[in-house]
Amino acid sequence: MKSFNLSIWAVCFFTAQFSFGQFENLQLGTITGNIEATYQFYRPDSTINAQVPPEKGAMNSFANINYRNSFFKAGVRFESYLPVLLGYPQRFKGSGLGYRYAGFSGKNLEVTVGNFYDQFGSGMVFRSFEERQLGIDNAMDGVHLKYRPYKGVELTGLAGKQRFEFDSKLVDGQGIVRGVNAELDFRSMFPKIDSIGLQLTAGGSFVSKFQRDQNTILILPENVAAYSGRMKIGYKDFFLSGEYVIKENDPSTNNGYIYKNGHGLLLNAGYSRKGFGVLLQAKSIDNMSFRSDRSATLTDLQINFLPALTKTHTYNLAATLYPYATIPTGEIAYQADIMYTIPKGTKLGGKYGTKINVNFSTAYDVSRKSILYDSLLRGYTATPFGMSDSLFFRDFNIEISRKFNKKLLVNLVYYNQAFNASANIVAQTLGYIYTNIVVADVTYKLSKKHSLRGELQGLWTKQDKGDWTTVLLEYSISPHWTFAVIDQWNYGNDVAAQRVHYLLGSVTYITGSTRFMLNVGKQRAGIFCVGGICRQVPASNGFTFSFTHSF
């Protein structure tokens, strides 16, 4: 049986790589994918409380291999954790297949069996995705169908379990997730709408999960449904969009086993033209943790995705010390984002124009009214956008970016934030942390291929660990080399012994789609984020070597 499987693989591989000489026009498909390996060696360091696993070193490796031709697709991901890097879910262990699929991909019909990722609407009702660097992967394992019967109509149906852990093979959670979705694009369906320049789309979803009730005290709903409707209208430079989700009562660890419906409401309005853009967003979330296992916590077995309405920051003091994450049990949030380019050739705009981005976001707890005599089981009542005066997060920031000449590019950012450390537990203290952050980022091109970039950052606060500064120097030689040194210094810590320098050196070599990277030094305990999703990483000292390649 094994040799048979191997032969099939060999045939797949060869048919994929080559096409017959006699049939030049018959393309037998292509193989794409990527390989990634990260090895980290840990050294003890009591000053930063660095952790060392018994193996002293840890390695995560992945290889994605996708095959496709004009109608067939298949793929696998090999994964290996020997052992898993600190900071990743520790239930990832061993080597094997963590993801595999095969399917048909025609012009109007797509069928996938095995693992797949998809999203309905904004994802508040359903989203399966992978963020490998964070160890988040809630891939579905089942069957997925997408059908486009007419121009502008897209129907999706899916069923499956969700990836939960990896123990030399993929291990799914016990709950089953099923869903259907319809998306309508009226502009494609009715040319009249298109001719007046109107953009109009609508969609609706139904998602349901099943999990056996094995609770000896409570009678729990085994099937829990959630449904959503959405719409987007665009006219000329304006757009308006919204989605509303209702989740039926779903007692879980996350909500304290209350029998109460949840809701999610997201509204966006935007306007943009050349040189100017503005986006306004509002969100109301209540009791919207939706998982295929009612006892799961953290980022495990999530069926939906509740993004935070805050700017995703890129500079490390602003991005990784006190980042805000959505409170799934309930929050009301608003955000305004304004982008403007002062035209080039003006006094303020300079030769190349100057970019300004002003952003304001805030989130509050939901106003909850307790239910007389029945709050233990039914919880409370809440209304959309009914907010309490308990602040979760507030962020005002302004970013100015200006290219002075062919050689000099300067980026300045100021942030003023209030972070409720009792709502998002990431700091060593509870209560509010008020911060002021300033960043200066200067890139200077020494020659056509050589350039130098420096970052100077400061964070000032009276709470938690006090003031920080970050200094970064990066020297790059295009297109292959980057050398960088970064020092994060907690110079304002109340405890003199904890005023530590986190010094890290790094060398990167890139050729085409291959990258080698070596980091040596100390890493601060804290939050590591990719695209606004974060995970906790412990402090470490040692070196990391990583290799990535795409093919």
Next chain:
Amino acid sequence: MKTISVLFVFLLMTVVSFAQEKLPNVTLKDINGNAVNLSELSNNGKPIVINFWATWCAPCKRELNTISELYPDWVEETGVKIYAVSIDDQRTVDKVKPYVNASGWEYEILLDTNGELKRALGVNNVPFTLLLDGNGNVVWKHNNYNPGDENELYEKIVKLSAE
């Protein structure tokens, strides 16, 4: 088993040619809501660049802002067309259009909100650049951005358009 072995031998004996990598049959929306099937992209026999980026990715924005100033010259000299594929997820995808407009980018912008194209092309992290020849074959891939990398890309484009 037997047929497979026979097929295997046949394959090895056949004089073969590489199947060039083309873009997959993946449909994405552009920032105006139009559906675009990547396998149907064409630029009248001229090269195409696919660049993966995100609004939260500083080197990506540095790269696309740099190329944006050179783009009119590039188009005039080589006829190249650039598709900037945003991998922003639901949290930030609504910022793409205002950002692109405010920055004055002239690229075609596609939204890969669920990472479908990114996965199909084996993209590890952003920024990531693919270069396609006039027949839609992927001929070059590049990961990351350092100032000056745009020169390497442009040399490759010039070489392609001269062919």
